[in-house]
Amino acid sequence: MVGPIQAAPSTDNSAAGWPPDLALYHGDEERGTRCFGAVVSLQYGGQTLRYRSASPDVALEVAGPRLAFVVDDATPCAAEILCEIGPVECSSSPLLFQAGTSWAARAPDALHEEICYGPDRSGGRGPWARLRHDNHLSCFEFRLAPRERNDVFQVGFPTDEYIVARRLARSNGLVLHASSLLQDGLAYLFLGHSGAGKSTTAMNAVTVGAEVLSDDRTIVVMEPDGTARAWGTPWHGSFRRATNASAPIAGIFVIAQDSSERLTPIGPARAIGEAFVRLIHPTPHAWEVELTLDTLERLVAAAPIAELRQRPTAAGYLEARRFAEAARR
């Protein structure tokens, strides 16, 4: 009578599992690169990160879609990241989390955590970067191993997404592996692992008037009045589109490729499961996972969620909008 333990059902829309690939950022030739000197501030989902160079000989640089997220340095910041270039050594303290071979989180002492990125991308054995921070997630030190050019430090990858995801987990927010589209003041989210069609959905939606908040990763923040708000991010997919804007979420859709459009509403428990497996970045502490589940519970209560099976056309997006509009009535 107790019954078997069953894995929570999940839309199988990709062969990819956890952890997601930490895709390297290659810059965006169309939008260029800008040098900011010793200090630059970027804001994602209301979280302002202030990057500072540890050396007067190293200038900070921002490239591609991240340029749209640069804010004035007078903006109050949530976290400061001191950037330096030098030999990288990582601690061998107890492991908090291991993300494949991409990175590992450890706790060198009771007050700090350390993320070690490696092995070296150029084929070396050692780590290529290290991020150390306090338990409050406000003071960070990011050290990059010496490279060909050591007078310029390109800020962003891999620190900004990690810091924002960890901070949001503690403040009613999260980062989802979802593209998000903005139309008529409302946001529509399309959840999926790599290959599910997030960028394709975004590309097709643009042809019918939508603006792309993100074609790969979307910040969600639960506001005090219960509104679920989506924010654009520069962490883009193959469509390479990002907008620094936000809007209340009108609907969330778990996408899968099919030969015709079919939209099926899903219940709260399954919706939490579908979103949970598409969260960006693990939270290494149980209490952070508890907070994330709190946020997910409020999210699925605030926005209608459905599975959307679709062809690679704009029809699925239009169907999703109709569903969200009907849910609002």
Next chain:
Amino acid sequence: MTVLYERTDGFVYRHVAGEHLLVALRRDRTAPMFMLTPTAGFLWEQLARPSSVETLAESLAAEYEVSREVATADVAAWLEQLQSLGAVAIHGGSR
């Protein structure tokens, strides 16, 4: 000696919209979230303190209309499943 079972610290439990969810903290697995039946959810709550098969079966039989024999067999099978997931371990034993 009576064997006691306890929850590990690798999972968190949630009762959401009538569903009992067990969530793996380390999501480096293909199925990071599990759905429990209401009776399994009841047993999970009983495991707030280390418990034996007999104690759990007694609670189950008292809560639901089921014989002690059936309850004992179900509890043993359930504990075996949860042990294989890493959600339950023998109290004081190696994990």
